[in-house]
Amino acid sequence: MARTMAEKVWEEHVVRRADGEPDLLYIDLxxxxxxxxxxxxxxxxxxxxxxxxxxxxxxxxDHNVPTQNLLAPIADPVSRKQVETxxxxxxxxxxxxxxxxxxxxxxxxxxxxxxxxxxxxMTIVCGDSHTSTHGAFGALAFGIGTSQVExxxxxxxxxxxPFKTMxxxxxxxxxxxxxxxxIILAVIAKIGTGGGQGYVIEYRGEAIESLSMEARMTVxxxxxxxxxxxxxxxxxxxxxDYIRGRAHAPKxxxxxxxxxxxxxxxxxxxxVFDAEVVLDADELSPFVTWGTNPGQGVPLDAxxxxxxxxxxxxxxxxxxxALAYMDLAPGTPMREVRVDTxxxxxxxxxxxxDLRAAAEIMRGRKVAEGVRMLVVPGSMRVKExxxxxxxxxxxxxxxxxxxxxxxxxCLGMNPDQLKPGERSxxxxxxxxxxxxxxxxxxxxxxxxxxxxTAVRGTLSSPADLVSL
Amino acid sequence: xxxxxxxTGRAVPxxxxxxxxxxxxPAVYLKRVSRTGFEDGLFAEWRQDEDFVLNRPEYSGASVxxxxxxxxxxxxxxxxxxxxxxxxxxxVLSSRFADIFRGNSxxxxxxxxxxxxxxxxxxxETVEADPTTEVTVDLVNREVRAPGVRxxxxxxxxxxxxxxxxxxxxxxxxxxxxxxxxxxxxxxxWLPVTL
Numbered sequence: 303m304a305r306t307m308a309e310k311v312w313e314e315h316v317v318r319r320a321d322g323e324p325d326l327l328y329i330d331l332x333x334x335x336x337x338x339x340x341x342x343x344x345x346x347x348x349x350x351x352x353x354x355x356x357x358x359x360x361x362x363x364d365h366n367v368p369t370q371n372l373l374a375p376i377a378d379p380v381s382r383k384q385v386e387t388x389x390x391x392x393x394x395x396x397x398x399x400x401x402x403x404x405x406x407x408x409x410x411x412x413x414x415x416x417x418x419x420x421x422x423x424m425t426i427v428c429g430d431s432h433t434s435t436h437g438a439f440g441a442l443a444f445g446i447g448t449s450q451v452e453x454x455x456x457x458x459x460x461x462x463x464p465f466k467t468m469x470x471x472x473x474x475x476x477x478x479x480x481x482x483x484x485i486i487l488a489v490i491a492k493i494g495t496g497g498g499q500g501y502v503i504e505y506r507g508e509a510i511e512s513l514s515m516e517a518r519m520t521v522x523x524x525x526x527x528x529x530x531x532x533x534x535x536x537x538x539x540x541x542x543d544y545i546r547g548r549a550h551a552p553k554x555x556x557x558x559x560x561x562x563x564x565x566x567x568x569x570x571x572x573x574v575f576d577a578e579v580v581l582d583a584d585e586l587s588p589f590v591t592w593g594t595n596p597g598q599g600v601p602l603d604a605x606x607x608x609x610x611x612x613x614x615x616x617x618x619x620x621x622x623x624a625l626a627y628m629d630l631a632p633g634t635p636m637r638e639v640r641v642d643t644x645x646x647x648x649x650x651x652x653x654x655x656d657l658r659a660a661a662e663i664m665r666g667r668k669v670a671e672g673v674r675m676l677v678v679p680g681s682m683r684v685k686e687x688x689x690x691x692x693x694x695x696x697x698x699x700x701x702x703x704x705x706x707x708x709x710x711x712c713l714g715m716n717p718d719q720l721k722p723g724e725r726s727x728x729x730x731x732x733x734x735x736x737x738x739x740x741x742x743x744x745x746x747x748x749x750x751x752x753x754x755t756a757v758r759g760t761l762s763s764p765a766d767l768v769s770l
Numbered sequence: 771x772x773x774x775x776x777x778t779g780r781a782v783p784x785x786x787x788x789x790x791x792x793x794x795x796p797a798v799y800l801k802r803v804s805r806t807g808f809e810d811g812l813f814a815e816w817r818q819d820e821d822f823v824l825n826r827p828e829y830s831g832a833s834v835x836x837x838x839x840x841x842x843x844x845x846x847x848x849x850x851x852x853x854x855x856x857x858x859x860x861x862v863l864s865s866r867f868a869d870i871f872r873g874n875s876x877x878x879x880x881x882x883x884x885x886x887x888x889x890x891x892x893x894x895e896t897v898e899a900d901p902t903t904e905v906t907v908d909l910v911n912r913e914v915r916a917p918g919v920r921x922x923x924x925x926x927x928x929x930x931x932x933x934x935x936x937x938x939x940x941x942x943x944x945x946x947x948x949x950x951x952x953x954x955x956x957x958x959x960w961l962p963v964t965l
């Protein structure tokens with residue numbers, strides 16, 4: 303029978319199947335960070351259990367870490383204790399850790415792919431919902447809670463109920479200035495924050511195939527914002543070329559054997575998805591959010607919607623509440639919305655291509671008066687590469703702050719936060735109330751829009767900039 | 771884990787959709803390394819507003835949360851489940867839950883029950899009209915009962931059994947260590963290792 307890619311990867315990992323029980327799935331790679339793991343390690347200790355496969359486990363420090371003055375101790379004692387706890391746990395249980403200051407340290411979902419640990423056909427989990435990022439390689443990758451983190455540490459497996467499958471097909475080609483971020487924001491606006499609930503989404507179509515690996519990661523990253531557990535993209539030559547030569551990539555004949563296998567993972571001709579959604583890339587333009595969930599977005603050319611225009615009473619109420627929080631009046635053109643802060647970074651848009659795209663726009667220009675721009679690379683490796691390419695200097699000369707790697711203002715667990723009432727254009731993934739700091743207001747945007755917005759001070763696309 | 775069968779308690783009507791886990795417990799409360807004591811973080815921002823439903827005296831001591839659709843969206847933080855439980859909630863009723871939150875809740879012994887939105891609305895009205903109304907969440911019979919409401923809900927047999935027995939997932943899986951070992955013998959040799 304014809305099968306989807308998600309079904310093939312699932313089947314390959316079934317350790318045990320019994321009537322009336324969830325399948326027990328083997329996990330190929332477990333990514334760990336400081337926030338969702340301490341209680342899991344403590345659970346192991348209390349039960350006298352060990353980590354079954356430390357060699358399939360890797361940890362990094364990302365959510366809490368400061369992005370400046372790395373040599374000083376972490377000022378917040380609670381954050382410091384959490385990071386120290388991770389260090390002790392990794393040392394006690396024999397787990398490889400990339401701590402602050404290490405060249406491989408960074409946002410967990412940037413680190414895995416950059417090391418070549420993320421490969422097609424694998425099952426990958428992490429106590430973080432944006433684990434869906436790794437699906438860009440054709441891996442089945444999803445976020446788990448702390449109980450499941452403990453379960454994977456102890457058994458390297460998870461009992462899981464089956465997912466449904468959804469195909470999101472993006473036909474055509476993106477216009478210049480339109481990016482992967484705009485694709486996924488448009489998908490979420492179309493199907494809603496619950497539209498993917500219970501599904502693994504497979505993104506396909508010409509526009510998806512044309513994306514680079516890093517752009518594909520941006521798309522898969524935000525699958526969770528549509529409610530989906532995971533997002534996947536079929537591995538192809540772009541994927542193989544990206545993996546080849548990385549530290550943990552298969553070598554020599556092994557690489558050829560791996561590619562042979564990876565090619566077999568594609569969804570079979572005639573396989574049936576439980577749901578299908580189609581978008582036309584030619585019709586997409588830069589997208590921005592106006593509300594307090596990622597589904598509340600419109601093209602940058604549009605205006606803040608009128609809650610009265612929503613037919614569904616619950617959507618109308620949500621829109622009213624969101625506009626009150628965001629302090630926006632219906633009918634205001636999105637381009638007239640002024641920001642205080644621009645955040646470029648996160649597991650959604652903190653990779654080298656994102657920095658290149660933004661630097662291209664900022665080169666020779668200045669961050670607008672009264673605007674603060676934070677550029678936070680996804681990993682120290684990304685930072686190093688950006689510096690080699692001269693991107694760091696571009697940001698600094700423009701007046702942006704060029705920081706160290708971490709999750710930073712995406713969720714404000716470190717000192718990088720919005721103040722109450724401040725408004726940001728952010729390349730991260732969530733515009734929830736207070737997410738970037740108490741009382742902060744977030745507009746989700748692409749790196750290109752973030753850069754143009756930094757220069758103009760209002761939500762802008764690169765096309766709005768006067769040519770140099 | 772504590773065994774769950776039938777729970778009866780007063781309810782809180784939370785008339786909001788898309789209640790994300792950053793609202794249930796803001797990230798600043800996630801820095802702790804303990805597994806208990808998260809009640810102060812529950813809806814920490816919304817509780818700053820004295821009119822917020824959880825601050826109203828008539829709902830104090832309630833143990834069933836009746837929420838709008840798409841409850842628990844966003845982050846995978848299990849702290850959201852711990853905060854709800856630590857605060858005293860035993861069950862959350864909604865017409866749609868985010869996947870990861872639902873999974874976490876059923877692992878952690880917080881009963882999340884899917885009901886049609888129309889039933890949620892009726893429960894809201896009933897509880898608002900009389901906050902002393904008791905709502906029963908019956909896992910044994912997979913049924914929610916309140917004055918004027920008797921609605922069955924779906925929950926797979928396995929999860930129901932595990933919750934009723936209060937079983938620890940890890941202990942259940944460790945019964946199959948041999949099968950896990952056998953699977954490991956056949957993994958592809960070129961798959962990456964971290965050490």
